Amino acid sequence: MSSDAEEASEDRRKYEFRKVIEELQEYEGSGTQLVTIYIPEDKQVSDVVAHVTQEHSEAANIKSKQTRTNVQDALTSIKDRLRYYDTFPPKNGIVIFSGAVDSGGGQTTMVTKTLDSPPQPVESFRYHCDSAFLTEPLENMLADKGLFGLVVLDRREANVGWLKGKRVEPVKSASSLVPGKQRKGGQSAQRFARLRLEAIDNFYQEVAEMANDLMVAKRHELDGVLVGGPSPTKDEFLDGGYLHHELQDKVVGKFDISYTDESGLYDLVDAAQEVLADQEVMKDKSQMEEFFEKLHRGNESTYGFGPTRKNLIMGSVDRLLLSEDLRSDVIVYDCPNGHEEFEVVDSRHKTPEHTCSECKEKAEMREREDVIEHLMNIAEQRGTETKFISTDFEKGEQLMDAFGGIAGILRYSTGV
């Protein structure tokens, strides 16, 4: 697969996971009876089975008969699912959700969902039993996974590391031999000042080397570099051009922070939240700007379900833009005279009656499908890239509200 194709199917996987998470979040158990298990890829499945068996026998002590039965049923169902795996879980691990959820009117329904190979590795084994499913670790995996280089420094110490998605990873530190401001007796003031400046310069070079060693090799994957420290240290460091020029070009922000030990890396990320949020929607922003530019200039854009679908089938769509908030189904109708028509409805709504727009006959539903799946399937067949656009910025909101969450940037004008 080309890396474009990989990215496309990755987007699709993420969308599918997001949908499952939303569904799981809706569920509630009347007692502490919804079981979630996160299994890392290096955990032996037989160990997990043993753990689940143990929980099953401990559940015998649960006082409420109903909760006890529900928990034990959930655990049995999980054990059944685990039978399908070999010695170890697939890449990135497995997440299993199982339990009796409220289905209204005092009734419950057993729900069991297995997610294989989530988008990021499951980091540690977790057994969780509560009145809701534990979805947060999965949600974090779906958050946009940027890669940022981190540098914090003052004149005494420095730390460099990574921000990978939401995780800070300290990598290396250095401390300096820069003397304090007080000179010792007998030293000339001038000589002392010169030595001190030299020592500072040496230390900045050392810090830059540490950052360069770590980050230059990754410069093409890097979304940005953040630099933190007290003033004027970080400014001197940046203005002095110590960093490799390609890293220097990637500096997206400098921030005042007081600590420059490992904890400073975390402070830096906290201080940079706004910049990071901007960076996250940056790519989405440029897609939407291109769309609006083409829309205003003429006809190399399309929007709305019908026109976008037609263009997709013609193969004229370069990029399909779908709002991350789009949760609709498309219903395909057949009328007695052989006309095929579509209607897009909110996923939670019932299928409406449909009258054929051509012959005014009553049409029958042939199928109902998630509109995103429907469009992505056509896009994949036609070699069209799909981009999910967040609603965290104005033009992203417009895509959802004014264009029904569906638009396309065309390769050429089609007049559709």
Ligand SMILES: [Zn+2]
């Ligand atoms: Zn008809």
